[in-house]
Amino acid sequence: MNEGRQKIPVPEDELKALYAADAGDITEEERRALTPILNSLEETAERYRILEPIAEGGEKTITRIYDSCLGRSVAMARPVRRDTEQEKEDFLREARLTAGLDHPNIVPIHNIGIDADGIPFFTMELLPGDSLKDILDRLRAGDAQYRKNYPLDILLGIFQKICDAIAYAHSRQVLHLDMKPENIRVGTFGEVFVCDWGLAKVMDGTAGTTDIDTLDGDLLNDMALSGTIQGTPGFMAPEQGRTGSCSETADIYALGSLLYMLLTHELPVEGSSTNEILDNAxxxxxxxxxxxxxxxxxxxxxxxxxxxxxxxxPAKRYASVTQLQAEIQRYLSGFTTRAEKAGPATRTVFLIRRHSRSAFLLMVFMAALIAVVMGGLLRIRTERDVAKENLILFLAEQERSEQLDSELGDVVQRAGTSVDLIQARTMLSVFDKGLRGELKPEERNQLLGNKATLLFTLQKFQAAYVCFEQLEKPGRMLALKELSHTYAQLKPNDSNLLPEKQLAELLIKIRQDYIRYLPDQTPLLQYIFFHHMQRRPDIAPEEYLPLASVMLYQLNDIMHAYILPLKLRKRPGESGYRLDLSGMHFTRYRLDIMGGGKMNILAPFGTLEMLDISDTPLVRMTELATVDAKRLRMTGLDLAHPNVVPLRLNYMRSLKELTIDLHLYDKKTQNELRSRYIVSAP
Structure with a gap:
């Protein structure tokens, strides 16, 4: 077995030197290279580096920071009220209590401490996604995407995870006492976190304990606020609002309010003020x-x-969170809930829903049985006619099947004469089927050309070039063939997309260098852009900028030799970007994609800090649909219908400030705008 192997002789003195080598012979630099993590911890002068503010409330501020010890971004909380030792203690009490609750649906605490200025802080997981309040607000507003993403069964799944967290807290003798949508975070991958345990209370029976795994009520309860009323009206249990004393049923009341809002998107009690809501509750x-x-x-x-x-x-509520969860699970499993006290008819409906297939088969069987009994006397007489009729139907169906097979071939062949760029992936499968059949040379050439064009549109340049190579007469496809070859070398993997800058350069090349070869290059550019954005919905504004510039020039049919970049900048402390389009020759911002709806080229920039469209030829405000900005400057415009501006600005949900030429608007429109925004003249 070892006959094919060769023995390589090693000099004896080299072997002795190798085995005689000592670990102590390595240099200090080599030794430190073996322990990079240990070195970084020893060398870290300052553990936390502030990145950006996230939120600020009445109790604390939340900031995104970089933890050099952990090597990743986390969230840091600091108290808003920190003038006295008691205020600092209250803040640290929340941190210590939360740190003692270890559950997948409770926000984890990483560190608690006091900085060099004597200000207490704690760091925690940087939570993804939206708050449950954001989701409910979008659902209440009728947001189509949120309705699709959060149907009732998904919302109930979120509710069950919230219940898991509270049931665990109760098992640790902890009450939350401030359950509300603002304190629930929902991630994009199903994560659910219960946050803000500032009003939490450790129940009696744990005070003064010496068990290290048990939370100490004497230490963690806010004695300075004992007996006072705390909570949020609409979610705060009545007994909590009256006396401040409460038990697990207070959290169950808050969970009931959350469930009510998941069902209706509204609070369970009405009121024009906080006091009225509290009184009604x-x-x-x-x-x-x-x-x-x-x-x-x-x-x-x-x-x-x-x-x-x-x-x-409280005695009439569910005795525990697990009982409440069991009710929700009964509904999700197809059973009536005990709270409904359903009658026989309702239970029968749920039974049929649980066993819909069996119920359907049973009904079919019963119908068949009745038919047999009722038609027994007529069966012999009609059996021959039924058989004859079935034979006729079978022969007709067979003939129709053969006809459909023939027509399918015709459809595949006709697909070669037109290209549906919006349904590119579906058309590719049709073309593949057609190319496997028997075709005339000119039909095959047409089909290959159309398939290559589709592949080019999807940025699959390698596959497109292979198709172009098979064309007997490339004709006007020669230009796309050359581009496919060039960009296949730049991007060998067809699964990847071009970076936005390279894609912008490709679109410029098609506009300027290949326009005479591609008379229909305009829709080609738009569909390349459409499919790219479908696969890259979240692009950093700086990366998206060159692509947006090209598409705006293309959409507005501006054929300059040099495309001026858009003016995009971000000031320190601002969450969004400022986009200055003033003086540009843009009248359109929305692409009309046949079969794909409308796409606004400005929408991927997100919520802008400011948008300036002054001194542009914009005529219709509908061009700004789906664009959002906090401040809008629109002076020097010649709008077709200036008095409908308030209606059109409803698209901008974040708009706060507006700069316009006031003399262009009548008094009614001016008053309406001033009632909604801070309005100023240039």
């Missing part, structure tokens, strides 16, 4: 969910669960 004036939002048509089973959790008398 104390009086138990809960509006049944199905009366609050009849149009949503929410299940009565879940509405009954929410109403029981919101019972005025």
């Amino acid at each position: 104390l009086a138990g004036k809960i509006i049944p969910p199905r009366n609050r939002k009849p149009g949503l048509n929410r299940p009565q089973s879940l509405a009954a669960v929410a109403m029981q959790a919101l019972a005025l008398d």
